[in-house]
Amino acid sequence: xxxxxxxxxxxxxxxxxxxxxxxxxxxxxxxxxxxxxxxxxxxxxxxxxxxxxxxxxxxxxxxxxxxxxxxxxxxxxxxxxxxxxxxxxxxxxxxxxxxxxxxxxxxxxxxxxxxxxxxxxxxxxxxxxxxxxxxxxxxxxxxxxxxxxxxxxxxxxxxxxxxxxxxx
Numbered sequence: 001x002x003x004x005x006x007x008x009x010x011x012x013x014x015x016x017x018x019x020x021x022x023x024x025x026x027x028x029x030x031x032x033x034x035x036x037x038x039x040x041x042x043x044x045x046x047x048x049x050x051x052x053x054x055x056x057x058x059x060x061x062x063x064x065x066x067x068x069x070x071x072x073x074x075x076x077x078x079x080x081x082x083x084x085x086x087x088x089x090x091x092x093x094x095x096x097x098x099x100x101x102x103x104x105x106x107x108x109x110x111x112x113x114x115x116x117x118x119x120x121x122x123x124x125x126x127x128x129x130x131x132x133x134x135x136x137x138x139x140x141x142x143x144x145x146x147x148x149x150x151x152x153x154x155x156x157x158x159x160x161x162x163x164x165x166x167x168x
Contacts, residue, residue, distance in 0.1 A: 049138030
């Protein structure tokens with residue numbers, strides 16, 4: 001396990017923890033959005049919705065996604081974007097990269113900053129309908145933490161955004 005990197009937390013659907021693990025492993029092996037040098041999934045860390053902390057863990061991870069989005073939005077606003085009309089005139093470079101990252105988080109593109117990722121809905125969030133389905137069949141929904149090594153490649157690398165060169 002890589003201690004310096006917080007794990008990504010995936011929600012998967014399956015009859016067993018092994019099926020959920022396989023879905024997450026397949027996703028990580030085939031996504032081109034982020035490629036890590038290595039990933040680790042610890043079977044004993046996989047938990048179903050029957051686990052007493054299931055909802056707390058999801059809520060905490062979604063809150064981390066929301067916090068990230070709020071921080072990106074604050075940075076975007078600092079570049080002069082105040083209302084929706086300003087989006088049509090957003091400057092290329094740093095401001096447009098911020099908008100790009102925020103849009104991808106809202107749209108469901110998995111990235112290095114994703115704390116919670118819902119494979120069932122391909123989203124960073126959890127819809128009310130899926131919440132209800134989980135409550136009705138908790139034995140079929142699983143949280144799978146994934147610890148990762150260094151990023152090999154990423155389409156949405158936050159490091160590009162934190163460089164403020166050229167920012168007015």
